[in-house]
Amino acid sequence: MTGRRQTDMPESKNLPKHVAIIMDGNGRWARSRGLPRLRGHQKGIESIREIITECTKLDHIEYLTLYAFSSENWKRPQKEVDFLMRLLKRFCRQELKTMVKNGVKFTTIGAVRGLPEDVRVVLDETGRVTKDGDKLTLCLALNYGSRGEIVRAVRKIAGKAASGKISPRTISEDDISAELDTAGMSEPDLVIRTAGEMRLSNFLLWQASYAELYFTDVLWPDFRREHLHEAIDDYTQRVRKFGGLGEDR
Numbered sequence: 001m002t003g004r005r006q007t008d009m010p011e012s013k014n015l016p017k018h019v020a021i022i023m024d025g026n027g028r029w030a031r032s033r034g035l036p037r038l039r040g041h042q043k044g045i046e047s048i049r050e051i052i053t054e055c056t057k058l059d060h061i062e063y064l065t066l067y068a069f070s071s072e073n074w075k076r077p078q079k080e081v082d083f084l085m086r087l088l089k090r091f092c093r094q095e096l097k098t099m100v101k102n103g104v105k106f107t108t109i110g111a112v113r114g115l116p117e118d119v120r121v122v123l124d125e126t127g128r129v130t131k132d133g134d135k136l137t138l139c140l141a142l143n144y145g146s147r148g149e150i151v152r153a154v155r156k157i158a159g160k161a162a163s164g165k166i167s168p169r170t171i172s173e174d175d176i177s178a179e180l181d182t183a184g185m186s187e188p189d190l191v192i193r194t195a196g197e198m199r200l201s202n203f204l205l206w207q208a209s210y211a212e213l214y215f216t217d218v219l220w221p222d223f224r225r226e227h228l229h230e231a232i233d234d235y236t237q238r239v240r241k242f243g244g245l246g247e248d249r
Contacts, residue, residue: 014236016189018063019055019228020211022203023047025195025219038083043221045091052095054225056102056136058232063137063185067203071111071145085119088142092126099126103135109181110144111152139185146205153179182207190235192228194220212238 023044030040048066055061069084092106099106106126113120123142156179160166166175177183188204188211196217200208214231216223 014238014240015060016212016232016235017060018065018186018188018190019061019232020065020067020188020191020204020208021051022067022191022193022197022201023220023223024193024197026221028195029219029221037080040221041080041084041087045087047220047223048091049095050224051228052099052104052136052138053102054228056104061136063139063188065109065139065141065182065185065188065204067144067201068140069110069142069144070202071114071143071148072202074143085116088140089119089122092122096126096129099130099133099138103133104130105133105137106130107137107139108142109139109149110142111148112142114143137185139182141203144181145202146200147202149181150176150206152181176206180206187211189240190214190231192216192231194218194223210240212240 026040026044027037028040029043030037033039052064055064068088073084074081098104108123108127112123115123153176157166157171157175161168161171182204187207187209191200191204191208191211192214193199194216196215198215200213204211212235214234216227216231218227
């Protein structure tokens with residue numbers, strides 16, 4: 001990555017390159033104010049915008065993955081789903097110039113082919129126009145479920161084995177990782193979940209095997225740069241052992 005700007009983050013080797021966020025609490029934010037749920041989603045866009053901007057300023061962050069729409073979210077009322085699709089298109093269109101200016105490369109993971117065609121067109125265009133971004137890769141998880149992603153990967157590998165291209169005995173973790181939606185990306189170092197919930201909710205189950213988890217009671221529409229820095233500061237205090245003894249042995 002090139003063209004990055006330094007900030008006031010502490011000097012440390014222990015800084016995350018890939019931050020993933022489960023953005024939770026939009027509905028609760030709206031309900032606590034007597035507003036429709038849709039207003040919470042609208043307000044949440046402000047947080048997305050601020051966190052993306054802040055990540056482009058942090059020298060160490062190369063990837064930001066946001067859990068934007070899960071494969072289970074289709075169960076929500078059709079009115080809400082339709083609104084979220086319109087909001088997604090509007091976000092991409094309104095932020096396109098800013099992403100290009102700030103060196104943000106836009107990409108997606110998930111069963112994107114299951115999204116409406118008009119949404120896919122906007123997503124494809126956003127990815128095409130921002131493909132040369134070199135400060136930050138912004139990855140939106142859309143129609144995403146980690147179990148489904150793993151199933152798709154296994155099917156690809158099984159097809160190769162059935163055709164004799166590979167031997168089942170030689171299949172490795174790297175082979176599986178290479179067939180996941182995140183192939184080519186580094187694994188998340190830090191997974192943040194807002195709104196006080198303490199679960200992964202089918203998000204990056206394979207990739208986050210050794211990620212540090214950070215939970216905050218802050219609702220996503222209230223999540224701002226200072227909350228991101230609090231999460232990163234907490235991360236820097238941890239010792240990542242990856243199954244070993246670490247420095248505190």
